[in-house]
Amino acid sequence: MRIGELSRDTGVAVPTIKYYVREGLLPAGRLTSPNQASYDDIHVRRLRLIRGLLDVGGLSVSVVREVLAAVDSPDEPVHKVLGAAQHAITPVTAARPEGLEEARRAVAELLERRGWHVEPDHPSAEVLAVALATFRGIGQGAFEEVLDDYASACERIAAADMAYVGRNAEVDGLVEGVVIGTVLGDVVLSSMRRLAHVDRSARTYGEGAQEASGEPDTPWAP
Amino acid sequence: MRIGELSRDTGVAVPTIKYYVREGLLPAGRLTSPNQASYDDIHVRRLRLIRGLLDVGGLSVSVVREVLAAVDSPDEPVHKVLGAAQHAITPVTAARPEGLEEARRAVAELLERRGWHVEPDHPSAEVLAVALATFRGIGQGAFEEVLDDYASACERIAAADMAYVGRNAEVDGLVEGVVIGTVLGDVVLSSMRRLAHVDRSARTYGEGAQEASGEPDTPWAP
Numbered sequence: 001m002r003i004g005e006l007s008r009d010t011g012v013a014v015p016t017i018k019y020y021v022r023e024g025l026l027p028a029g030r031l032t033s034p035n036q037a038s039y040d041d042i043h044v045r046r047l048r049l050i051r052g053l054l055d056v057g058g059l060s061v062s063v064v065r066e067v068l069a070a071v072d073s074p075d076e077p078v079h080k081v082l083g084a085a086q087h088a089i090t091p092v093t094a095a096r097p098e099g100l101e102e103a104r105r106a107v108a109e110l111l112e113r114r115g116w117h118v119e120p121d122h123p124s125a126e127v128l129a130v131a132l133a134t135f136r137g138i139g140q141g142a143f144e145e146v147l148d149d150y151a152s153a154c155e156r157i158a159a160a161d162m163a164y165v166g167r168n169a170e171v172d173g174l175v176e177g178v179v180i181g182t183v184l185g186d187v188v189l190s191s192m193r194r195l196a197h198v199d200r201s202a203r204t205y206g207e208g209a210q211e212a213s214g215e216p217d218t219p220w221a222p
Numbered sequence: 223m224r225i226g227e228l229s230r231d232t233g234v235a236v237p238t239i240k241y242y243v244r245e246g247l248l249p250a251g252r253l254t255s256p257n258q259a260s261y262d263d264i265h266v267r268r269l270r271l272i273r274g275l276l277d278v279g280g281l282s283v284s285v286v287r288e289v290l291a292a293v294d295s296p297d298e299p300v301h302k303v304l305g306a307a308q309h310a311i312t313p314v315t316a317a318r319p320e321g322l323e324e325a326r327r328a329v330a331e332l333l334e335r336r337g338w339h340v341e342p343d344h345p346s347a348e349v350l351a352v353a354l355a356t357f358r359g360i361g362q363g364a365f366e367e368v369l370d371d372y373a374s375a376c377e378r379i380a381a382a383d384m385a386y387v388g389r390n391a392e393v394d395g396l397v398e399g400v401v402i403g404t405v406l407g408d409v410v411l412s413s414m415r416r417l418a419h420v421d422r423s424a425r426t427y428g429e430g431a432q433e434a435s436g437e438p439d440t441p442w443a444p
Contacts, residue, residue, distance in 0.1 A: 010320075011318065011319070011320065045360055045361065048319070048320075048356065048359040048360045049360045051317065051319065051356070052319070052356035052357075052359070052360065055315065055316070055317040056315060056317055056319075056349075056352055056353055056356050086416075090416065091412075091413075093277065093278060094277070095273065095277040095278055096233065097233070097270070097273065097274070097278075098232075098233065098270075111417070114421075116417060116418065116420075116421035117420070117421050117424035117425060118417050118420045118421055118424070122416075122417060122420060124413040124414075124416040124417050124420075125413070125417060127278075127409060127412075127413040128409075128410060128413040128414060128417070130278055131278055131406045131409045131410050131413070132410075134270065134273070134274035134278050134402070134406060135274075135402065135406060137270040137274070138267055138270045138271050138274065138398065138402060139267065140390070140398075140399050140402055140403070142386070142389070142390045143386065143403065143406075145386060145389075145390075146379075146382040146383065146385075146386050147410075149378060149379060149381075149382035150379060150382070150407075150410055150411060150414055151414060151418070152378065153375035153376070153378050153379050153411075154375070154411070154414040154415045154417070154418040155418050155421075156371060156374065156375050157368075157371060157372060157375050157415055157418065158415060158418035158419050158421070158422045159371075159422060160368040160371035160372070161368065161419065162419070162422050162423070162426065163368075164364070164365065164367060164368050167364070167367075168362075168364045168367075176360065176362075177362055180356070180357065180360060180362055181362070181365065182416070182419075184353045184356060184357060184365075185372075185415070186408075186411075186412045186415070187349060187350075187353045188350060188353050188354075188369075188372055189372060189375075189376070189408075189411055189412070189415065190313075190349075190408045190411070190412070191313075191346040191347070191349040191350040191353070192346075192350060192372055192373060192376040193376045193379055193380060193383075193407070193408070193411065194312065194344075194346040194404070195333070195338060195340050195344060195346050195347060195350070195376070196338065196373075196376040196377050196379065196380035197380050197383065197384070197404075198338075198339070198340045198344060198346075199336075199338035199339050199340055199377075199380070200380045200381060200384050201384070202339035202340070203339060204384065
């Protein structure tokens with residue numbers, strides 16, 4: 001197909017498609033004449049992946065470039081490709097709030113308590129420690145009371161994610177599936193958590209709430 | 223305290239503190255002479271909240287300004303303040319992937335199936351629909367198989383969040399607590415999910431994995 005059709009099929013404007021090609025996110029089309037290139041289904045799927053990672057996942061162009069470079073390394077073993085892709089999409093925080101050392105110990109204790117096989121210096125453990133130190137710094141250190149509820153929920157989600165990958169991924173789409181599952185899974189989880197807050201708030205405080213409640217009038221969500 | 227001490231206490235550079243005052247994020251200090259202002263614990267706590275929302279939560283300066291304006295409306299009823307703050311931190315997506323209508327129906331069905339008291343046009347329901355449409359667009363529509371696992375996990379988390387707020391929030395810190403709980407709670411959840419993936423991957427595919435597994439060699443995480 002020509003670039004105009006690719007644009008219509010994906011809803012991505014022609015200059016944007018050309019920008020992605022220049023930035024190395026999208027392979028160039030096959031030249032059919034000096035001024036014309038031909039595109040196929042691989043481009044359609046890749047464009048949707050790019051838009052998902054950028055617009056929905058909120059990744060930057062440079063991170064998407066790094067992820068796709070990993071996805072496109074056919075000669076590397078799957079382990080290595082996945083590692084590189086996961087590394088690219090794992091947020092790294094430069095924040096160093098007060099109390100970070102103590103928060104790191106709390107994270108190490110959590111990993112120990114849950115029996116999770118994770119190195120305590122994993123980048124996501126550091127992000128978690130920074131978040132906990134921030135809670136403490138503004139007088140909300142009691143948030144740690146709910147950490148094990150979060151951990152139980154994450155164990156359930158991780159089990160479902162792994163089973164999904166095992167069931168559905170063909171080798172071809174495997175890395176793509178894991179990348180999009182990690183990035184968009186965060187979006188799914190964050191939006192669902194807000195919807196669940198709305199629901200609980202409506203049940204607890206809304207009109208027609210079943211139980212008379214002695215709790216303060218503190219809906220979590222509008 | 224003087225601005226230098228405020229800077230030392232919070233680790234935020236003096237020019238950055240002045241920038242936050244100019245941008246309306248931080249109240250100005252009390253002038254003690256034409257060239258000198260005095261700051262107190264309210265400024266320390268507010269600075270930590272600002273840094274948490276910006277650096278850890280990834281919010282923009284303009285969103286943080288909107289959130290803090292809501293937090294600082296003492297004459298408004300708590301309901302209204304919370305609503306304004308939650309509105310400011312709820313991501314709005316402009317993405318319109320193909321298949322969005324169908325994905326919206328899937329979200330409405332999910333809300334119905336779970337019995338969640340949520341309007342189907344809630345902004346977070348739209349974000350969820352956009353994410354699902356993106357999964358479908360790249361051939362990963364089967365991800366919807368795990369939606370109910372995610373929903374169960376979110377019900378558990380929302381219950382824990384609400385109980386935490388009920389137990390710990392003084393009226394003074396209530397809105398602050400809900401805002402930071404929503405924003406940093408996303409960060410906690412996302413980093414924990416990645417750690418749980420690492421754990422499951424290590425158990426399933428790592429050295430010393432207990433069970434011989436017929437599944438493909440597909441660790442979710444490095």
